[in-house]
Amino acid sequence: MRPNGMYQTAPAGGREPKGDTLTSRLRSAVQQPRRIVARAMMAAIMIAGGALVGATTVSSPALAVAGGTSAVPPLVCTGDGTTGHRVQVVYLYENVNSFSLREAAIRQAIWEAQTNINDSARRDGGQRYLNFVHDSNCQAVITTIQTPTGTTDGNHPWINASNLTANDRIYLVLGEETTIDCGVSWNDHVEWDSTPSTSNLHNSRTSWIVYGDNCVDGHTVTHELAHSLGGVNLNAPNSDGNWHCNDGYETLCQPASGAVCPDPISIRYLDCNGDDYFSLNPTGIWLPTHFNAALHNLWLTAGSSVTPLTAPFPLPPQYLRAVDIQSTSIAFSFRPPGDTAGITAYEILRNGVLVATIPANEGRTTARVSGLPTNTTAYYNVRSRVTVGGTSRYSVASQGLAATTITGG
Numbered sequence: 001m002r003p004n005g006m007y008q009t010a011p012a013g014g015r016e017p018k019g020d021t022l023t024s025r026l027r028s029a030v031q032q033p034r035r036i037v038a039r040a041m042m043a044a045i046m047i048a049g050g051a052l053v054g055a056t057t058v059s060s061p062a063l064a065v066a067g068g069t070s071a072v073p074p075l076v077c078t079g080d081g082t083t084g085h086r087v088q089v090v091y092l093y094e095n096v097n098s099f100s101l102r103e104a105a106i107r108q109a110i111w112e113a114q115t116n117i118n119d120s121a122r123r124d125g126g127q128r129y130l131n132f133v134h135d136s137n138c139q140a141v142i143t144t145i146q147t148p149t150g151t152t153d154g155n156h157p158w159i160n161a162s163n164l165t166a167n168d169r170i171y172l173v174l175g176e177e178t179t180i181d182c183g184v185s186w187n188d189h190v191e192w193d194s195t196p197s198t199s200n201l202h203n204s205r206t207s208w209i210v211y212g213d214n215c216v217d218g219h220t221v222t223h224e225l226a227h228s229l230g231g232v233n234l235n236a237p238n239s240d241g242n243w244h245c246n247d248g249y250e251t252l253c254q255p256a257s258g259a260v261c262p263d264p265i266s267i268r269y270l271d272c273n274g275d276d277y278f279s280l281n282p283t284g285i286w287l288p289t290h291f292n293a294a295l296h297n298l299w300l301t302a303g304s305s306v307t308p309l310t311a312p313f314p315l316p317p318q319y320l321r322a323v324d325i326q327s328t329s330i331a332f333s334f335r336p337p338g339d340t341a342g343i344t345a346y347e348i349l350r351n352g353v354l355v356a357t358i359p360a361n362e363g364r365t366t367a368r369v370s371g372l373p374t375n376t377t378a379y380y381n382v383r384s385r386v387t388v389g390g391t392s393r394y395s396v397a398s399q400g401l402a403a404t405t406i407t408g409g
């Protein structure tokens, strides 16, 4: 146990507004800006009043229903999955364990976050993979913790009770049965250290991120992790004075609009213009001489050099599922990516050929593909499309799904 008050709230992160629902976001071709809500001034974390009820670990997910659902891609493995600075994913509940209902959202969100961060480095011709605690199959190890009723709110007594205090971990927690308003992040006295080296306090202090039960997606997870990694210092040139930025579409700018990065698709990236907190080729008057999350973090593993990305592109939906199979048609559902701003449509491919288009502004996440041959197996994927001025950009395809029409008659 730690002394009471050791973990005073650092002026880190921000309490995020309640996220729009998936449906309402899909109805808007351009995602509504998220409101800025006053940063949580959380009191010192108290020592737990109740005992830890129990903790179990889930490492090998049983996500794929044979022939029915394609799982999210695995993470990119870094090292042995345990050693060094890593994000530990936690599912926390008081009375009702609904992990099976949340697992898809969690795994899709963390895959998107690792991809968003790496693609932010790919803009500069490099790669940076966020380290997660993962198993040998590159699946995040998700620790499930049950805490006594009433302990998941307020001063988060479960943190000490559950020993979520290692200084080489960012604890990414989905809290069931809480009143958390979307997401909140804080750390152990990093104090917005801007020292431009790996000795920066961002590398030696614990961070915590906690979400309410319905607010985990690729956007919210990327956003809070970007806070934990170091964005946006109040002295950075495009700080909004509240740990966010104001120069364009990127994960930490609120509202996400501005003249510098006007393409809504770039909302999934970190650091519009590479001059505030994350760039392999930092520019401007601040970032080349201050803490740069892309260069000075121990939470990231460098990958090989790549051709720099040019135009932003979206992420695909995941969890393509055959929800109804008939002799000449199959109905599919899917989970859209966390960042839907700027996406024009979702497309279902059969053996690589486009067979269904779902306009994003219809808000549908289902489609029926008809006119199929009976008793025939084909390979299906779903992807996102952005079309501006007659020119289209595409996401990569989702994980594939083999599905077989039934025998007619």
Ligand SMILES: [Zn+2]
Binding pocket: 013, 014, 015, 016, 223, 224, 227, 243, 244, 252
């Ligand atoms: Zn924020």
